[in-house]
Amino acid sequence: MTTYACPKGHTSSTDDFCDECGAKISASSPAAPLAAPAAPATAANPCPHCGAPRAGSGRFCEDCGFDHQTGKIPVLTAPVATPAPATWTASIEPDREYFEANAIEGVSFPAAVSPRTVAVVPPQIRIGRGSSSKGTAPEIDLKDDDPGVSHNHALLTLSVDGVWLLSDLGSTNGTYLNDEQKPLTAGQSRALTEGDRVHVGAWTTITLHRTSPI
Secondary structure, three states: OOOEEOOOOOEEOOOOEOOOOOOEOOOOOOOOOOOOOOOOOOOOOOOOOOOOOOOOOOOEOOOOOOEOOOOEOOOOOOOOOOOOOOEEEEEEEEOHHHHHHHOOOOOOOOOOOOOEEEEEOOOEEEEEOOEOOOOEOOOEEOOOOOOOOOOEEEEEEEOOOOOEEEEEOOOOOOEEEOOOOOOOOEOOEEEOOOOOEEEEOOOEEEEEEEEOOO
């Protein structure tokens, strides 16, 4: 677009009177030079790590996360592995010492019952004698091991604190812990630890074992 020089220093788009101040423009007034287009703005302080333009005064590069304040790149740290919980097992075996202490008449100590080990799996483990007619199916089934065990004899329950609790379910011959002389009362619970021995029936001892995670 052609422009004209106003005698007062303005640039007018009309050649007779200045369109800004109204002063008469001489025909001999040279045209004002067109202003050169401004060079496009360039981003200041590009990221020294990846070269991406820095957005204003932002501290972190939006592309790579470079910290303009500390000069460091964020480093991802591997999550800390949560240790696996300990596992528990129970060894079940006929206990002659417990049998002789009970002195149950008319019952002989077994000669052919072999020890066995079972996994103690949360949240509960029932100890008793399985019976389809009574609808009992305990996790530790002693129907072929000990005639003195009740159908619903005792219960192992894992507490919210990760401790196994032993409870008697109103058994006929009682549930004993370690070397205690008195059985647990019905509904009473006791905390168990590694190596504790639970005595049930006529001769059965169940020993609790804890295996630490690798």
